[in-house]
Amino acid sequence: MKDEIIESIFEEKLxxxxxxxxxxxxxxxxxxxxxxxxxxxxxxxxxxxFCVLRDALKIVSQRQxxxxxxxxxxxxSKLEVLSAKGNETTKGEIQALRQFMTEQMGKPQHKKxxxxxxxxxxxxxxxxxxxxxCMSLLATKICDQSKEIEELQLAGWKYRALRATLPANNAxxxxxxxxxxxGNKNGIHHCQQFVINFEDSIxxxxxxxQEAAMRDSIGRLMIQQSKDIRKxxx
Numbered sequence: 272m273k274d275e276i277i278e279s280i281f282e283e284k285l286x287x288x289x290x291x292x293x294x295x296x297x298x299x300x301x302x303x304x305x306x307x308x309x310x311x312x313x314x315x316x317x318x319x320x321f322c323v324l325r326d327a328l329k330i331v332s333q334r335q336x337x338x339x340x341x342x343x344x345x346x347x348s349k350l351e352v353l354s355a356k357g358n359e360t361t362k363g364e365i366q367a368l369r370q371f372m373t374e375q376m377g378k379p380q381h382k383k384x385x386x387x388x389x390x391x392x393x394x395x396x397x398x399x400x401x402x403x404x405c406m407s408l409l410a411t412k413i414c415d416q417s418k419e420i421e422e423l424q425l426a427g428w429k430y431r432a433l434r435a436t437l438p439a440n441n442a443x444x445x446x447x448x449x450x451x452x453x454g455n456k457n458g459i460h461h462c463q464q465f466v467i468n469f470e471d472s473i474x475x476x477x478x479x480x481q482e483a484a485m486r487d488s489i490g491r492l493m494i495q496q497s498k499d500i501r502k503x504x505x
Contacts, residue, residue: 430447437444450458 430452433447434444446458447462449455451462
């Protein structure tokens with residue numbers, strides 16, 4: 272009796288419905304079978320009809336249904352068959368159970384959407400890359416500004432050192448104060464060209480001194496070798 276009723280209720284309905292996976296699909300927070308089973312347990316555990324119904328609801332709780340309305344109609348028709356075969360007490364309990372199922376079906380179902388893990392991974396990777404580039408640009412800008420501030424501070428210390436070592440009426444100090452520190456564009460450009468030419472002349476002089484020292488060492492080596500050759504010839 273038990274196996275026949277279970278097979279007649281769910282053979283055509285549940286076997287045609289695919290099992291849903293957790294990823295990429297929505298699942299109900301409230302399972303209809305899980306709501307009904309406590310009510311069935313509280314009514315009459317000794318009645319064979321309710322034992323069969325309870326076992327059937329356990330099967331329902333293990334699978335996801337695409338259409339709960341169709342399932343409710345199927346279970347309702349089977350409950351009518353059981354009500355016709357039972358006594359008055361069983362009929363009242365089955366009627367209360369049907370009413371409770373109808374109320375539960377009328378409640379709004381809250382759904383939880385499970386997003387694809389791959390999509391979340393790509394979103395996180397993209398956001399992390401953008402944040403990395405923004406942080407690198409900000410760090411580069413801060414570093415450049417700090418270097419510029421250090422150079423300005425060093426230039427200020429050099430100028431103060433010149434003023435401390437040179438006399439106050441020195442022509443160079445007076446010229447720097449009037450042109451560079453006063454913000455005269457022509458004076459600043461002239462000072463830049465003067466500094467560039469001076470540094471180039473110092474660099475050329477240093478290179479010429481290195482070349483002269485190298486040639487002098489080569490000449491001395493050749494003189495020493497010539498002396499050794501003369502000694503061997505004699």
